[in-house]
Ligand SMILES: Nc1ncnc2c1ncn2[C@@H]1O[C@H](COP(=O)(O)OP(=O)(O)O)[C@@H](O)[C@H]1O
């Protein structure tokens with residue numbers, strides 16, 4: 001097995017030295033193997049986004065280390081790490097350029113991945129490939145290559161963002177509640193698509209969701225964060241057979257949390 005990500009004993013506080021000082025990640029350690037699809041849940045403020053931001057290098061951690069594909073990236077800037085990381089955020093506007101067409105957006109993603117690409121000019125040969133890729137989405141975007149991305153719906157845009165992230169063949173795909181802004185039906189569509197792309201492209205992915213059922217249904221490993229640490233980490237069969245009540249029980253057992261307020265982890 002090859003570790004794609006090794007996070008060792010990381011700490012992250014915000015607003016250090018003020019009355020608002022907030023110790024968010026408290027010695028978090030986590031190894032993710034190649035091909036794992038990890039779902040991450042935890043209450044509001046548990047540190048889920050902070051964990052993904054720490055990995056992506058949105059800021060540096062206060063202590064501990066982060067290795068990506070064997071390389072120590074702890075002190076690396078976001079741009080350096082971005083070569084290996086694909087990200088999709090909650091806001092559908094974040095991952096694509098509104099004013100550019102679908103094919104221009106794809107061309108940008110192509111270039112970013114270091115693939116033989118040709119700026120914004122799209123050659124016929126590339127166009128053929130883009131059409132093929134877009135067909136995967138089953139949203140009929142392949143017939144609308146020249147359409148401005150700003151005209152797409154939120155769901156279509158997230159689907160395109162996902163496709164673009166996968167085009168770069170990232171070593172690690174980070175999804176931060178990327179379906180939370182969508183209506184339930186569209187959210188399901190994008191989740192299914194995520195599953196398909198992660199499997200077909202054999203990606204390694206971390207997906208934050210606030211929906212426990214989705215966290216159980218998708219992926220092959222589930223992590224629950226609580227109070228800046230990992231409270232639950234299940235995989236394989238154990239995860240597959242899990243129900244929401246099982247998950248809550250495990251959380252209570254592991255965290256020693258007797259408060260029956262499940263809002264704590266439901267977010
Ligand atoms: N850049 C930041 N500056 C200050 N505080 C932050 C920052 N990012 C996150 N926080 C705080 O850290 C805590 C954890 O946030 P976050 O990781 O976003 O939680 P969640 O698990 O809901 O994604 C919250 O209290 C949040 O306000």
Ligand SMILES: [Mg+2]
Pocket residue numbers: 048049050
């Ligand atoms: Mg968050």
